Amino acid sequence: EPEVTQTPSHQVTQMGQEVILRCVPISNHLYFYWYRQILGQKVEFLVSFYNNEISEKSEIFDDQFSVERPDGSNFTLKIRSTKLEDSAMYFCASNRDRGLNEQFFGPGTRLTVL
Amino acid sequence: GNSVTQMEGPVTLSEEAFLTINCTYTATGYPSLFWYVQYPGEGLQLLLKATKADDKGSNKGFEATYRKETTSFHLEKGSVQVSDSAVYFCALEGHEEDMRFGAGTRLTVKP
Numbered sequence: 001e002p003e004v005t006q007t008p009s010h011q012v013t014q015m016g017q018e019v020i021l022r023c024v025p026i027s028n029h030l031y032f033y034w035y036r037q038i039l040g041q042k043v044e045f046l047v048s049f050y051n052n053e054i055s056e057k058s059e060i061f062d063d064q065f066s067v068e069r070p071d072g073s074n075f076t077l078k079i080r081s082t083k084l085e086d087s088a089m090y091f092c093a094s095n096r097d098r099g100l101n102e103q104f105f106g107p108g109t110r111l112t113v114l
Numbered sequence: 115g116n117s118v119t120q121m122e123g124p125v126t127l128s129e130e131a132f133l134t135i136n137c138t139y140t141a142t143g144y145p146s147l148f149w150y151v152q153y154p155g156e157g158l159q160l161l162l163k164a165t166k167a168d169d170k171g172s173n174k175g176f177e178a179t180y181r182k183e184t185t186s187f188h189l190e191k192g193s194v195q196v197s198d199s200a201v202y203f204c205a206l207e208g209h210e211e212d213m214r215f216g217a218g219t220r221l222t223v224k225p
Contacts, residue, residue, distance in 0.1 A: 033212065035215075041217075042203075042217040043158065043205075043215040043218070044215075045213060045214065091157055093158075098207070098209075098212075102148060102160045103213060104160070105150075105157045105158040105160075
């Protein structure tokens with residue numbers, strides 16, 4: 001069964017450093033998403049991406065964040081200058097038809113900012 | 115905008131007990147409703163979904179019915195097992211807005 005994959009599973013970085021979190025969505029999916037879950041808290045929407053551009057983003061997704069689909073398979077989230085409060089689990093998700101089909105989630109990348 | 119309100123946890127039950135986790139929503143139009151489950155150390159997995167009023171989603175003994183009149187999508191299971199221990203998230207997705215999650219309810223089932 002196809003699945004969404006994410007790398008790395010755990011990333012540790014120093015405050016102020018740039019990180020890139022990588023995702024490979026399911027191959028025939030057209031909509032891609034990033035979510036964040038701070039430890040013990042709710043899952044928060046960050047951004048959605050369709051047709052090579054951002055379709056919606058939340059207040060959390062400020063200028064420090066960017067997303068890219070550099071090739072036909074990868075979907076990346078870049079945090080330009082990490083802050084302590086960026087420490088969280090980051091989930092990538094994809095689906096084929098927004099609003100009609102469920103989103104399939106990756107296993108997440110745990111980001112720890114020291 | 116759309117939002118989901120979910121029963122606060124944690125919930126602790128004995129094995130074979132009946133489970134209800136309440137979820138209500140606020141949305142314009144007719145959103146799709148979901149329950150996701152997060153087992154310890156893992157990502158989110160879809161448990162069940164319903165895409166229109168009166169639909170019942172079911173999976174692994176869990177059920178939830180899309181109730182438009184009460185704007186609810188309560189999760190139920192008649193007899194829980196230790197392996198059901200996890201965090202459960204109610205979520206909705208509208209056609210014009212992206213997915214919104216509830217705060218999550220941690221369920222612990224004791225033998």
